[in-house]
Amino acid sequence: MSQGAGDIKRRIKSVKSTNKITKAMELVSAAKMRKAVNKVLATRTYADLTWELILHLLKKVDIKHHPLFRENNPASTGVKNVAVILIGTNRGLCGSFNNQLARKVVASIQLHHPETVSTDIITMGTKVRDEARRMKLNLIADFPKNDITQDSNVVRPIVNLIFKDFVNQKYDKVFVAYTDFMSSLRQIPHVKQLLPFSTEIDERLGHIIHEKEVSQKADLNKISEFIFEPNQAEILNNFLPRLLEVQLYQTVLESEASEHSSRMFAMRNASDAAQEMVSSLTLVYNQARQANITAEIAEISAGASAAV
Secondary structure, eight states: OOOHHHHHHHHHHHHHHHHHHEEEEEEEHHHHHHHHHHHHHHHHHHHHHHHHHHHHHHHHSSSOGGGGGGGOOOOTTTTOOOEEEEEEEEEEESTHHHHHHHHHHHHHHHHOOTTTTTEHHHHHHHHHHHHHHHOEEEEEEEOOOSSOOOOOGGTTHHHHHHHHHHTSSSOEEEEEEEEEETTTEEEEEEEEEEEETTTTTTOOOOOOOOOHHHHHSSOOGOOOOOOOOSSSHHHHHHHHHHHHHHHHHHHHHHHHHEEEEEEEEHHHHHHHHHHHHHHHHHHHHHHHHHHHHHHHHHHHHHHHHHHH
């Protein structure tokens, strides 16, 4: 066998080994995606209702009673300083997941708040942190992230940080950027305003609410007023940070379901590409092998003719 055919055979073996790895990673990502999707669906309705409750409170409560309701700067002065929380991934091999998210943040700030002077970035996930650094964004903090987040305690340090900075008027607005899980085939980068609470911002986390979910939702518009005990200030001081935590926790769950779905399809595409490459290399190998056999037969025939 010639050197060329031998090289092709070794390459076929290498691609087959890679195919086994990508196939295994696809199965692992599929298992993680199922767990993440179950967690998203279990908490999504609750997160929606808490967000609607915040927006309903804005109509019933004087916004001067709590700093999370107030704009730090009048509308005439514009939004000068903002913070964005980027919910990304710890691992790669999920396509352009983190790159698309970072680009969405830059585009959204430039489009909606072109007068912004400073944009501070808070990341959750090592890969999105590296992407923020590569794009030379102003990274001020990075928090650890798990493959599957178990409870909202993970996001509490971030909530405490942004709550303190916003109340101290360090930021005019605080956003969270994450990838919204629509389905296993569709995930959309989304930027959501967290602070200040305002009726002008989107009511949900950007996902599609199906008819079944709509029928299960409570009609908060039927509530004519809220009764606060022991007093309004104490209730809001304890209640609003908790609602903020719920919203941020839900964005993490949405992002994780999107991440594992994206990685599963990335590995599936890699497996399909590897199989196609094996087929192509096998064809080339067979052609080279056939050419070698033909050449050897021709040499034998020539030698036999010369002997006669």
